[in-house]
Structures are given as structure tokens and as C-alpha cells.
Amino acid sequence: xxxxxxxxxxxxxxxxxxxxxxxxxxxxxxxxxxxxxxxxxxxxxxxxxxxxxxxxxxxxxxxxxxxxxxxxxxxxxxxxxxxxxxxxxxxxxxxxxxxxxxxxxxxxxxxxxxxxxxxxxxxxxxxxxxxxxxxxxxxxxxxxxxxxxxxxxxxxxxxxxxxxxxxxxxxxxxxxxxxxxxxxxxxxxxxxxxxxxxxxxxxxxxxxxxxxxxxxxxxxxxxxxxxxxxxxxxxxxxxxxxxxxxxxxxxxxxxxxxxxxxxxxxxxxxxxxxxxxxxxxxxxxxxxxxxxxxxxxxxxxxxxxxxxxxxxxxxxxxxxxxxxxxxxxxxxxxxxxxxxxxxxxxxxxxxxxxxxxxxxxxxxxxxxxxxxxxxxxxxxxxxxxxxxxxxxxxxxxxxxxxxxxxxxxxxxxxxxxxxxxxxxxxxxxxxxxxxxxxxxxxxxxxxxxxxxxxxxxxxxxxxxxxxxxxxxx
Amino acid sequence: xxxxxxxxxxxxxxxxxxxxxxxxxxxxxxxxxxxxxxxxxxxxxxxxxxxxxxxxxxxxxxxxxxxxxxxxxxxxxxxxxxxxxxxxxxx
Ligand code: SF4
Ligand code: SF4
Numbered sequence: 001x002x003x004x005x006x007x008x009x010x011x012x013x014x015x016x017x018x019x020x021x022x023x024x025x026x027x028x029x030x031x032x033x034x035x036x037x038x039x040x041x042x043x044x045x046x047x048x049x050x051x052x053x054x055x056x057x058x059x060x061x062x063x064x065x066x067x068x069x070x071x072x073x074x075x076x077x078x079x080x081x082x083x084x085x086x087x088x089x090x091x092x093x094x095x096x097x098x099x100x101x102x103x104x105x106x107x108x109x110x111x112x113x114x115x116x117x118x119x120x121x122x123x124x125x126x127x128x129x130x131x132x133x134x135x136x137x138x139x140x141x142x143x144x145x146x147x148x149x150x151x152x153x154x155x156x157x158x159x160x161x162x163x164x165x166x167x168x169x170x171x172x173x174x175x176x177x178x179x180x181x182x183x184x185x186x187x188x189x190x191x192x193x194x195x196x197x198x199x200x201x202x203x204x205x206x207x208x209x210x211x212x213x214x215x216x217x218x219x220x221x222x223x224x225x226x227x228x229x230x231x232x233x234x235x236x237x238x239x240x241x242x243x244x245x246x247x248x249x250x251x252x253x254x255x256x257x258x259x260x261x262x263x264x265x266x267x268x269x270x271x272x273x274x275x276x277x278x279x280x281x282x283x284x285x286x287x288x289x290x291x292x293x294x295x296x297x298x299x300x301x302x303x304x305x306x307x308x309x310x311x312x313x314x315x316x317x318x319x320x321x322x323x324x325x326x327x328x329x330x331x332x333x334x335x336x337x338x339x340x341x342x343x344x345x346x347x348x349x350x351x352x353x354x355x356x357x358x359x360x361x362x363x364x365x366x367x368x369x370x371x372x373x374x375x376x377x378x379x380x381x382x383x384x385x386x387x388x389x390x391x392x393x394x395x396x397x398x399x400x401x402x403x404x405x406x407x408x409x410x411x412x413x414x415x416x417x418x419x420x421x422x423x424x425x426x427x428x429x430x431x432x433x434x435x436x437x438x439x440x441x442x443x444x445x446x447x448x449x450x451x452x453x454x455x456x457x458x459x460x461x462x463x464x465x466x467x468x469x470x471x472x473x
Numbered sequence: 474x475x476x477x478x479x480x481x482x483x484x485x486x487x488x489x490x491x492x493x494x495x496x497x498x499x500x501x502x503x504x505x506x507x508x509x510x511x512x513x514x515x516x517x518x519x520x521x522x523x524x525x526x527x528x529x530x531x532x533x534x535x536x537x538x539x540x541x542x543x544x545x546x547x548x549x550x551x552x553x554x555x556x557x558x559x560x561x562x563x564x
Contacts, residue, residue: 085507216483
């Protein structure tokens with residue numbers, strides 16, 4: 001159908017235009033290299049965080065990897081602590097506390113996390129560094145991309161991607177090393193004996209790193225990051241943001257350094273667009289705060305250098321708050337901050353108390369699924385169980401088990417006391433024997449009690465079912 | 474063909490794949506906290522799947538379900554009776 005035949009032509013054309021602009025191919029952002037206080041801070045943060053990520057998995061503590069989410073063994077080792085699936089609530093708790101801390105932090109300091117600590121930023125920084133080393137600075141990169149394919153271009157691009165890929169694969173390997181012991185993983189890697197899933201997840205994470213830090217970059221922040229979308233809900237007029245001082249900068253315009261721009265009616269912005277060139281998300285901060293801004297302060301560093309060269313005071317773009325820009329007093333403790341702080345404090349106390357009260361012991365009772373019950377030659381009824389004892393304590397213990405709930409019920413195990421090592425899980429077969437005349441119902445509740453012989457306060461009870469014949473009336 | 478013209482394609486693809494990925498991660502964790510895959514099979518002797526394999530397959534199953542749901546949502550989010558015709562040549 002041609003345009004002329006569309007009845008409401010105007011609106012159609014309008015929709016078309018909007019679509020075309022929204023569908024415009026993403027313009028590749030070539031962030032220019034920055035130097036300055038905040039760039040140095042970010043490099044430090046990147047070094048520390050990546051150092052932790054690539055290094056921590058190799059450290060050991062009491063013979064255990066310091067941080068290991070041992071999925072195959074269903075045990076988490078966290079700095080000398082061993083956590084079991086039973087401890088899942090604590091983990092959830094900790095995640096909630098982490099999320100709330102982020103809220104509090106965001107209310108106070110804005111998107112500091114994005115600019116310095118977010119994995120996306122951190123890895124992108126490394127990828128940008130590799131790119132710069134191999135392709136040269138921003139101008140050279142743009143030129144290279146525009147040029148037609150030559151032997152040199154293939155070589156440079158190939159080298160860049162190869163480096164990225166090697167780095168990504170190492171990242172993927174490290175990632176898997178947090179879920180299966182890394183020394184063992186490394187030993188198996190060199191003889192090409194990785195399990196299919198370890199290999200898969202290594203490649204998966206490596207590919208995600210390569211894709212996100214090499215190709216997607218700012219699009220991850222803009223389209224994928226939930227935090228970027230809802231952080232504005234934590235913002236108020238007193239939140240630290242990166243802001244361009246419009247009153248001081250406008251009207252912008254280029255000028256000679258010697259010109260007294262005030263008398264010439266110009267503001268401090270010389271319209272050099274360096275702030276736009278350094279921006280990793282490709283926005284112009286002079287248009288006001290935008291949700292694409294990850295508060296990386298690259299534009300602050302860049303503009304400060306320009307101001308220095310012009311002999312103008314620094315801080316045309318700076319960390320500030322909406323209120324401060326408007327000349328209102330700075331308030332740190334607002335209702336919002338106090339509110340987040342109180343909840344956080346309450347949760348931290350609750351977590352501390354519950355961890356303090358945690359019984360480092362669990363007993364699982366699994367009834368044998370193959371038989372309902374069995375009658376012994378003495379006319380007694382017998383049920384078979386597997387008892388799983390999980391000793392979450394950091395010391396080995398000896399345990400004694402008993403059962404109650406049915407008159408005269410008897411627990412039969414191979415050994416009277418059993419030993420389970422620190423952080424160990426052991427299963428034991430056990431039988432319960434009861435007189436059928438004492439059973440009220442075909443299915444009866446029994447209680448298994450686990451006691452520690454060397455520490456009477458360490459005990460736990462678990463309920464189970466005991467099945468028998470329908471009682472004769 | 475009708476395409477989602479209101480948002481960029483990367484955004485649409487991310488909006489379907491990414492939240493489902495996160496949710497599948499949460500669902501997998503919760504599911505396997507309460508259920509040890511090895512115990513699911515233990516009465517048949519040797520487990521046919523290792524824990525890693527069970528977790529991974531479980532994750533992909535959850536992801537698939539979530540992707541299906543997200544994709545259905547995205548599909549139904551298309552404006553109905555919009556003035557944008559599907560064949561005006563601009564797609
Ligand atoms: S870097 Fe500073 S002076 Fe240059 S355009 Fe940006 S705001 Fe203006
Ligand atoms: S506007 Fe400035 S602070 Fe925001 S992302 Fe761009 S360079 Fe970073």
C-alpha cells in the first residue's frame with residue numbers, strides 16, 4: 001500500500017518518523033581516554049575487584065578454598081564457614097541486606113556503584129583498555145572502523161578479538177572455579193578432562209563477558225540493567241549526582257583563551273564536546289541528568305582538564321546534588337536515608353541473632369520407599385529408614401539417636417554411637433520396631449532425636465512416619 | 474510482517490531473554506535447595522544424572538518456561554488496531 005492510499009496519512013508518517021529514529025542503528029560509542037582523579041579511582045576499583053575475582057578462588061583456608069559454592073557437594077564455603085542447603089534462609093537474608101544497602105547507598109551517593117564497581121563497568125574498562133592498546137586512541141579507532149578491509153585492519157581486529165576471547169575464557173574458567181574446586185579444575189583443564197557442564201558454563205560465562213564487555217557495552221546499562229531503571233526511585237534532591245552547572249556554563253561557545261568571555265556574554269563552557277567524547281554511554285551531560293548516565297565521572301575529569309587549560313575554576317561538571325546546584329543547604333540525613341538505615345539495621349541485627357542461635361546440626365529422615373512395613377518373626381512391625389546426619393559445626397562430633405512417639409518403639413542401628421566429621425554429611429540405615437497392638441492408626445508419627453554425646457546442648461529432633469497394618473478393633 | 478517498531482530490537486530481545494534468565498536463576502536455586510537431584514533417583518541405585526547436570530538442565534527448563542512467558546507477554550503487548558500498517562514498506 002502506498003502512502004497516498006493510507007487514510008490518516010499524517011499520523012502514519014509521524015509514526016514512521018518516530019520509528020525510524022528509534023530504530024536508527026545504534027551509533028557505536030568510542031569513549032575517549034580520560035585521566036584525572038576519578039579515572040584513577042576507577043582504575044583502582046577495577047584492579048581491586050578484578051584482583052579479588054581472579055585471585056580469591058586460588059586462596060585456601062584450613063585446606064578449603066576460601067570462597068567456594070560447591071554445588072556438586074551441596075556445601076558453600078565462605079571464609080571458613082560451611083553453609084548447607086538448610087542455611088538458605090541466611091543467604092536470602094544476606095541478599096536482602098545487600099539490596100537494601102544498595103538502596104541506602106543510592107539515596108546518598110547516587111549511582112556510585114555503576115561507575116566504579118558494577119561488573120559491567122569493570123570488565124568493559126578492561127576491554128576498552130585492550131582495544132586502546134591494539135587499535136589506538138579514539139580517533140584511530142574511528143578511522144580504522146571507517147577504513148576498508150586491509151591486511152592491517154584484519155590483523156588489528158583479529159588481534160583484538162583474540163585477546164578479548166582469551167581473557168573471556170580465563171574469566172569463564174575462574175567463574176566455574178567458584179563452583180567446583182579450582183585447583184582440581186585447573187588440573188583437569190590441562191589434561192582436557194573437564195566435565196561437560198563445567199566446560200559448558202565456562203564457555204557460557206566467557207561468552208557473556210565477551211558479548212557484554214566487547215559488544216553490548218552501554219546497551220547493557222540502558223536495556224538490561226534493572227538497577228538503572230529503578231534507581232531513580234531512590235533519588236531525591238539531595239542525592240549525589242553528576243551535573244553540569246548550566247548557570248555557569250551557558251551560553252556556551254568557542255572562544256580564544258585570551259578573551260574575557262564574561263564581558264563577551266559567554267558562559268564557561270567552551271563547547272569543545274570533550275565531555276561527550278569521553279562518555280561511555282555517549283550522552284551529553286549538558287542536556288541535564290539522564291538515566292543513561294552511569295555516574296562514571298569521566299566527563300568531570302575531562303571538563304576539569306579543559307577548565308584548567310582555560311584558567312577557569314574547575315567543577316563546571318561536578319559531583320553535586322540538585323539542591324546544592326539550586327543553592328539550598330545540603331542535607332545528608334533525610335527521612336528516606338533514616339528509613340533505609342533503620343530497616344537495614346533491624347535486618348542486620350535479626351540476621352546476627354539468628355546466626356547466633358543457629359543449631360549447626362540437621363537430621364533428615366527418609367523412609368525406605370520400597371516397602372511399607374515388614375513383620376518380624378516375633379510378630380513385631382518394622383519400618384526401614386535412611387537417616388542423614390549433617391554436622392554443620394566446625395568440629396567432629398559423636399552422636400546418639402533415639403526414637404519415641406509409639407509405646408515401646410525401638411530404634412535399631414548398627415552402632416550405638418556414630419561419628420560425623422566437621423562439615424560432613426553421612427547417611428545411616430536404621431530400623432524402627434514396634435508392637436502392632438500399640439499402633440492406633442496405619443500411619444503414625446514418630447520423633448527421631450539426635451543427641452551429641454560430647455555436647456548435650458547440641459541436639460535436634462525430626463519427625464517421621466511409621467507405617468503398620470490397619471489396627472484390629 | 475508485523476514487527477515491534479516501538480522499541481529497538483536489542484531492547485525487545487533483552488526484555489524477553491534477560492529477566493527470564495534472572496528468574497530462572499532464582500527458581501533453580503530455590504528448587505534445588507529443597508530438592509537434592511541425587512535423592513530424586515536414589516532408590517534406583519546409580520543416579521542417571523550428576524548434580525551439575527541436573528542443576529543445569531533444571532536451569533534451562535526454568536529459563537525456557539520464563540522465556541515462553543516473557544515472549545507471550547511481549548507478543549500481547551503489541552498495540553491492537555494501531556495506525557501502523559504492516560506493509561507500508563518502511564520495515
Ligand atoms: S568538556 Fe566542559 S567545556 Fe568542554 S564542552 Fe563539555 S562542559 Fe563544555
Ligand atoms: S554523562 Fe558523564 S558521568 Fe554520566 S556516563 Fe557520561 S561521562 Fe559518565
